[in-house]
Amino acid sequence: MEKYCSNCGKKLNEGENVCSNCQNQNNDVISKTDKNALIGFILGLVSVVSWIIPIFGYATGICGLVFSIKGMNSEVNRGKAIAGFVLCIVFLVFSLINSIIGVIINLNSYYYL
Numbered sequence: 001m002e003k004y005c006s007n008c009g010k011k012l013n014e015g016e017n018v019c020s021n022c023q024n025q026n027n028d029v030i031s032k033t034d035k036n037a038l039i040g041f042i043l044g045l046v047s048v049v050s051w052i053i054p055i056f057g058y059a060t061g062i063c064g065l066v067f068s069i070k071g072m073n074s075e076v077n078r079g080k081a082i083a084g085f086v087l088c089i090v091f092l093v094f095s096l097i098n099s100i101i102g103v104i105i106n107l108n109s110y111y112y113l
Contacts, residue, residue: 003016003031004031004032004035005019005021005022005024008021008022008024010022031074031075033070033071033072033073033074033075033077034071034074034075034076034077035071036067036068036070036071036074036081037067037068037070037071037072037074037076037077037078037080037081037084038071038077038080039064039067039071040064040065040066040067040068040069040070040071040080040081040084040085040088041068041071041077041080041081041083041084041087042064042084043060043061043063043064043067043068043084043088044064044068044083044084044085044086044087044088044091045084045087046060046064047060047061047064047087047088047091047092047095048087048091050091050095051091051092051094051095051098052098054095054096054098054099054102057091057092057094057095057098058092058095060088060091061088061089061091061092061095062088062092064084064085064087064088065085065088065089065092067084068081068082068084068085068088069081069085071084072085
């Protein structure tokens with residue numbers, strides 16, 4: 001599993017705990033899959049609100065799905081990746097329903113003119 005410096009983000013070599021770029025000596029290095037899981041979870045939470053405007057709902061939902069799927073192999077944040085995945089799926093469906101309702105309302109308004 002690839003590890004990255006928690007300070008500057010540089011990839012660390014196998015067994016290396018001190019970053020050669022910024023000399024960060026903390027042992028709190030995080031993996032890229034942990035980052036992806038966390039980003040997927042955050043985008044899932046953002047999609048809770050963004051589905052109201054479907055174009056934003058689609059963007060946050062699809063990006064959140066991608067990051068959540070990439071983060072499923074995370075050792076630490078697997079639960080967050082799953083939660084982000086579920087939230088993104090649910091609110092992508094809400095965005096789709098919102099889009100369909102908007103089209104139906106728009107088409108019906110033309111018939112009454």
